[in-house]
Amino acid sequence: xxxxxxxxxxxxxxxxxxxxxxxxxxxxxxxxxxxxxxxxxxxxxxxxxxxxxxxxxxxxxxxxxxxxxxxxxxxxxxxxxxxxxxxxxxxxxxxxxxxxxxxxxxxxxxxxxxxxxxxxxxxxxxxxxxxxxxxxxxxxxxxxxxxxxxxxxxxxxxxxxxxxxxxxxxxxxxxxxxxxxxxxxxxxxxxxxxxxxxxxxxxxxxxxxxxxxxxxxxxxxxxxxxxxxxxxxxxxxxxxxxxxxxxxxxxxxxxxxxxxxxxxxxxxxxxxxxxxxxxxxxxxxxxxxxxxxxxxxxxxxxxxxxxx
Amino acid sequence: xxxxxxxxxxxxxxxxxxxxxxxxxxxxxxxxxxxxxxxxxxxxxxxxxxxxxxxxxxxxxxxxxxxxxxxxxxxxxxxxxxxxxxxxxxxxxxxxxxxxxxxxxxxxxxxxxxxxxxxxxxxxxxxxxxxxxxxxxxxxxxxxxxxxxxxxxxxxxxxxxxxxxxxxxxxxxxxxxxxxxxxxxxxxxxxxxxxxxxxxxxxxxxxxxxxxxxxxxxxxxxxxxxxxxxxxxxxxxxxxxxxxxxxxxxxxxxxxxxxxxxxxxxxxxxxxxxxxxxxxxxxxxxx
Numbered sequence: 001x002x003x004x005x006x007x008x009x010x011x012x013x014x015x016x017x018x019x020x021x022x023x024x025x026x027x028x029x030x031x032x033x034x035x036x037x038x039x040x041x042x043x044x045x046x047x048x049x050x051x052x053x054x055x056x057x058x059x060x061x062x063x064x065x066x067x068x069x070x071x072x073x074x075x076x077x078x079x080x081x082x083x084x085x086x087x088x089x090x091x092x093x094x095x096x097x098x099x100x101x102x103x104x105x106x107x108x109x110x111x112x113x114x115x116x117x118x119x120x121x122x123x124x125x126x127x128x129x130x131x132x133x134x135x136x137x138x139x140x141x142x143x144x145x146x147x148x149x150x151x152x153x154x155x156x157x158x159x160x161x162x163x164x165x166x167x168x169x170x171x172x173x174x175x176x177x178x179x180x181x182x183x184x185x186x187x188x189x190x191x192x193x194x195x196x197x198x199x200x201x202x203x204x205x206x207x208x209x210x211x212x213x214x215x216x217x218x219x220x221x222x223x224x225x226x227x228x229x230x231x232x233x234x235x236x237x238x239x240x241x242x243x244x245x246x247x248x249x250x251x252x253x254x255x256x257x258x259x260x261x262x263x264x265x266x267x268x269x270x271x272x273x274x275x276x277x278x279x280x281x282x283x284x285x286x287x288x289x290x291x292x293x294x295x296x297x298x299x300x301x302x303x304x305x306x307x308x
Numbered sequence: 309x310x311x312x313x314x315x316x317x318x319x320x321x322x323x324x325x326x327x328x329x330x331x332x333x334x335x336x337x338x339x340x341x342x343x344x345x346x347x348x349x350x351x352x353x354x355x356x357x358x359x360x361x362x363x364x365x366x367x368x369x370x371x372x373x374x375x376x377x378x379x380x381x382x383x384x385x386x387x388x389x390x391x392x393x394x395x396x397x398x399x400x401x402x403x404x405x406x407x408x409x410x411x412x413x414x415x416x417x418x419x420x421x422x423x424x425x426x427x428x429x430x431x432x433x434x435x436x437x438x439x440x441x442x443x444x445x446x447x448x449x450x451x452x453x454x455x456x457x458x459x460x461x462x463x464x465x466x467x468x469x470x471x472x473x474x475x476x477x478x479x480x481x482x483x484x485x486x487x488x489x490x491x492x493x494x495x496x497x498x499x500x501x502x503x504x505x506x507x508x509x510x511x512x513x514x515x516x517x518x519x520x521x522x523x524x525x526x527x528x529x530x531x532x533x534x535x536x537x538x539x540x541x542x543x544x545x546x547x548x549x550x551x552x553x554x555x556x557x558x559x560x561x562x563x564x565x566x567x568x569x570x571x572x573x574x575x576x577x578x579x580x581x582x583x584x585x586x587x588x589x590x591x592x593x594x595x
Binding site for chain 1: 416526530576
């Protein structure tokens with residue numbers, strides 16, 4: 001009797017219940033660990049919250065004013081812009097070039113694809129270690145300075161030279177190495193979706209293989225992939241933390257230059273002073289900027305437009 | 309401006325030259341991409357003097373395999389403990405994410421429910437909130453739960469991946485309905501249909517999402533740095549970072565530790581590479 005009762009309740013006809021059995025735990029967790037912190041962050045940002053997560057001192061928009069009036073924070077936004085201006089076009093060009101070259105290989109395609117994709121398995125921490133302690137070492141034993149020495153050039157203290165800002169070269173190349181292979185795979189997938197008939201038609205029309213075919217067939221056909229790649233690159237650039245932190249901070253702390261927003265927020269909220277209210281205000285500002293940039297970009301590129 | 313027509317021989321020769329140039333370029337780039345890995349192993353197996361020698365050479369004088377033992381014997385470097393932490397975190401995160409996200413994805417794709425769209429947008433909405441930006445409030449939440457420096461604090465908040473749920477939903481939408489219908493005729497409910505029919509027939513997508521999640525969990529840095537504050541809760545990445553920035557460790561040990569830290573991923577990578585590639589293509593949101 002009880003058995004039939006349970007079976008009736010848990011039977012496939014009871015769809016509402018089954019829907020929530022499948023989805024409930026996930027939605028609950030997502031709410032608790034994304035939406036609740038978000039709401040809490042907005043709440044905290046209106047309070048003076050030093051060293052406490054249950055503040056009592058309401059300060060209104062003071063934290064926002066302090067954050068936006070703080071040169072270190074606005075400088076960190078500029079750092080992000082400069083970083084994005086370098087890393088997005090560089091990664092785009094390198095990953096697309098790699099994909100074009102690997103795609104047409106008749107042999108050893110899997111080998112080259114693996115080699116370029118391999119850095120994806122490496123962490124930013126490990127990569128930053130190699131870059132900082134082995135390639136772009138400021139003293140004589142680094143690879144870059146050894147190569148410079150072969151050509152009779154002077155040694156460079158890569159990470160501490162601010163004029164010219166050689167540290168940018170270190171920061172951009174480490175991320176380029178780590179992520180180019182990932183985007184190459186996206187482009188390879190895009191290239192494989194292009195119909196061979198388009199290339200046949202182009203050949204019949206007399207288009208020369210190479211630049212002409214790339215410009216009029218391949219590149220336009222990769223539009224959807226390109227939009228996705230640029231969008232992901234910008235979002236990821238905005239979240240830069242690992243390589244900056246590991247390349248530039250040392251036992252003396254973090255230098256005042258090349259400090260992107262997340263690094264600055266990390267030190268504000270969790271460093272000495274633990275100013276969680278101020279840190280929350282910064283996080284909210286940053287989240288808003290990212291949301292606006294993402295939406296503007298998506299509209300600009302017409303993401304989701306059904307044109308193919 | 310039309311170019312003068314070329315003879316077939318000339319054109320063939322040009323194509324051949326182009327191909328050769330491309331191959332040389334690819335080989336050069338491949339070498340550049342592999343050099344950092346080489347440096348990692350080179351320094352890890354060198355003596356301290358070879359790493360810091362002013363007369364830097366590409367090949368070290370001799371290889372010191374004893375560096376491996378030295379690393380694990382050094383009481384100042386909690387490498388074995390950090391490896392254990394990272395392994396636990398990566399495995400638990402992967403298993404948990406696969407379970408939660410695949411159930412959610414299947415429910416969204418297959419169980420008809422009036423408010424399914426609302427729930428779907430509620431999930432997608434979190435994609436607009438970059439996880440890295442919420443680390444301050446998430447830290448606040450986790451610390452008020454008393455989870456700082458605990459395995460729970462390191463794993464549980466990372467288990468709810470909207471991207472993974474989205475990939476599973478897209479995949480299950482394309483899953484052949486005939487298989488499920490046959491199970492239905494046999495009298496299986498949603499639950500048993502899912503476990504006995506759908507999961508066993510979806511191994512590639514589980515492998516793809518699983519490897520991506522595993523790599524992400526193993527390599528993640530900001531969250532373990534924020535939450536794993538006690539030395540006992542350090543992951544491999546946090547331990548390495550601490551030594552890089554504090555410079556309290558010998559360079560050869562540091563490089564050996566870094567080399568050891570990528571071994572698990574290289575194994576996963578080599579065994580499951582084709583799943584990673586299809587998985588990455590699947591996350592390419594451009595369909």
